[in-house]
Amino acid sequence: MRxxxxxxxxxxxxxxxxxxxxxxxxxxxxPLVARAFADAARALGAG
Known part of the structure; x- marks a missing residue:
């Protein structure tokens, strides 16, 4: 879900x-969820 x-x-x-x-x-x-959030952050423009 996360x-x-x-x-x-x-x-x-x-x-x-x-x-x-x-x-x-x-x-x-x-780690899979953390990576998904990191990917989202990058896609949204986070450094």
Whole structure:
């Protein structure tokens, strides 16, 4: 479910969500979910 949320953030395409995606990537214990949030953060323009 968290992975689906990460994909939805990226698909939504709102750059304002990038900091949230990056924060979630840094804090998720599941490496697959963390990577999905990191990918979303990058897609949304996070460094």
């Amino acid at each position: 992975r689906a949320a990460a994909v939805a953030m990226a698909v939504r395409g709102r750059p304002a969500l990038a900091p949230d995606a990056a924060r979630l990537a840094a804090g998720d214990p599941d």
